[in-house]
Amino acid sequence: MLKYTGNITGAGVLLTACATVLATGVAMTTPLSAHEDHGRFSAGKPGDPNKPARIVEVRMFEGSGKMGFEPARIEVRRGEQVRFVLHNHGEEDHEFILATVAENRKHAEVMKKHPDMEHDDPNGKRILPSGSGELIWKFTKRGEFEFACLIPGHYEKGMFGRIIVK
Numbered sequence: 001m002l003k004y005t006g007n008i009t010g011a012g013v014l015l016t017a018c019a020t021v022l023a024t025g026v027a028m029t030t031p032l033s034a035h036e037d038h039g040r041f042s043a044g045k046p047g048d049p050n051k052p053a054r055i056v057e058v059r060m061f062e063g064s065g066k067m068g069f070e071p072a073r074i075e076v077r078r079g080e081q082v083r084f085v086l087h088n089h090g091e092e093d094h095e096f097i098l099a100t101v102a103e104n105r106k107h108a109e110v111m112k113k114h115p116d117m118e119h120d121d122p123n124g125k126r127i128l129p130s131g132s133g134e135l136i137w138k139f140t141k142r143g144e145f146e147f148a149c150l151i152p153g154h155y156e157k158g159m160f161g162r163i164i165v166k
């Protein structure tokens with residue numbers, strides 16, 4: 001068991017299907033206790049489906065040159081577990097990847113080189129057109145995080161949103 005007794009800097013490592021994405025340069029100033037972080041996910045940890053969760057419905061859409069999520073800003077409390085219910089209202093695949101802004105931007109660059117990469121990870125899901133899916137997450141750290149679709153071209157068209165953990 002790793003134990004962090006002080007602040008860590010640049011230790012948020014996102015391990016997904018593309019393990020090449022490192023969160024170097026991501027400064028985290030929140031002290032972490034031993035059970036809150038295993039160094040794997042920056043935005044908290046995978047949720048427990050057997051525990052209560054607040055349900056947040058998120059719509060994915062596209063149209064008139066834009067793509068996005070509705071809502072694009074979600075506030076949660078530290079320690080809160082959220083069941084994201086994702087609905088793809090578009091005609092293309094979309095993804096919901098939960099990480100820091102810096103991680104998602106790096107991850108998006110990797111996706112440009114590997115456009116056929118698909119995600120089905122604790123912090124990321126791909127949803128087919130007219131499909132839906134769920135992602136349960138426990139937010140263990142205060143701060144600002146991001147959910148984004150990293151399919152090439154989608155992020156640039158506005159497909160990202162913020163999660164504020166208070």
Ligand SMILES: [Cu+2]
Pocket residue numbers: 067093094095149150151154159
């Ligand atoms: Cu998308």
